[in-house]
Amino acid sequence: MSADGIWSIGELAERAGVTVKTVRFYSDRGLLPEAGRSAGGHRRYGPEALARLRMIRSLRTLDLPVPDVGRVLDSEDALENAIAAQLRELGSQLAALRWREAALQLLRDCTPEERPERLLLVGAMTTPPDTAPMARFWRRWLPARLPARLVSAILERAVPDPPADPEPADVLAFARMHALVSAPCTGDGRHQPEVHRPDGDYRPAVLYEGLIEAFALATPDLRARRTPHEGEALDAFVDAHARASGTHDTPAFRRRLSSLLATEPRIDRYWQLKAELSGPSAEPTPGAAHDWLHAALDGHSAREAAA
Incomplete structure (x- = not known):
């Protein structure tokens, strides 16, 4: 240091334990x-x-x-924001590593015959998995005239949140779900079930509001593993x-509805x-509740026909 307390770039670099190139780099960036x-x-x-170089x-x-470093040096408040951003970024990186670890364990522990298929499934999915394809799948499948609030409620139940600490089985289930919703639909392009596409003044919002209520009523029976049966839940299901x-719950309508509720293989597999x-x-899925109520309706129709 000179008599006036000023250092050369080399002297500053030596005192800070860095290279002259490092000092010049930060100097050039202000x-x-x-x-x-x-x-x-x-x-x-x-x-x-x-002191500034050490900071x-x-x-x-x-x-x-480097841009964040500059903001922190100029404002104490910027440090808290920078730390929060780094923590979020680190959390994302750790989540990705946990999913990669679970995926590798899945591939390690399967049989040689299973490995090629599972490798393709896992390789087609991001880690952690992106849930946007699931949401798009449901938006295509649901009736076009459904209000946004109902769509949001359905998506909340239908689209799974990736576990923070996944097991290999979670990776496989997510990969299979991703493949299911990403596969092209075949047929005539009319993917909704027939009850979504009747003629006249059909009101899909009324149906789905009623189904949400019926599924909630059926949930205790599903949790208790009771055989599908008549009761309040089935009445709410048919009434919806x-x-x-635009009609009423009658024996004739129940017989017709039972035949309209055909199995939807992709939806069943999704649930x-x-x-x-x-x-x-976990709580029974809406798919499980729908199947339970459909079985209850079929049983009711069969008993009515035999009477």
């Missing part, structure tokens, strides 16, 4: 103030530059980008379909995978 220049045009730094190194150790079609992801202790 992060390290210069005290002036020598007669020969060489950079000179005061003692405050050493820069500490912030960079936390992987803060009747009111949506099966959703149940695998949720685990045995």
Whole structure:
């Protein structure tokens, strides 16, 4: 240090334990103030530059980008925001690593015959998995005239949240679900079940509002593993379909509805995978409730026909 307390770039680098190239890099980006220049045009730094350089190194150790470092040095409030952003980024990276680990365990522990198929399934999915394809699948399948609030309520139940700490089985279920919803639909392009597409003044919002109520009423029976039976839940289920079609719950309507509620293989498979992801202790899925009520309706229609 010279008599006036000013360092050369080499002296500052030596005191800070960095290279001259590092000091020059931060100086060129305006992060390290210069005290002036020598007669020969060489950079000179005061003692405050050493403290600032040490702060820069500490912030960079936390992987803060250089622009964020500049904002933190200029404002104390920026440090809290930068730390929060880094924590979010680190959380995303850790989640991706956990999903990659579970995927590798899945591939390691399967049989050689299973491995090629599972590798293709896992390779087609991001880690963590993106749930946007599931949401698009449901938006295509639901009636076009359904109010946004009902669509949101249905998507909340239908689209699974990726587990923060997945097991290999979760990876497989998500990969199979991703493949299911990403596969092209075949046929005439009319993917909704027939009860979604009747003629006249059909009201899909009335149907789905009623179905939500009917599924809630059936949930205790599903949890208790009771055999499908007549009762309040079935009445609400049939009434939802009747009111949506502008008619009434009659024996004739029940017989017709029972024949209209054909099995939807893709939807059934989707709900099966959703149940695998949720685990045995989770609430029954709407798909399970629908199947239970459909079976109850079929049983009721069969008894009516035999009477």
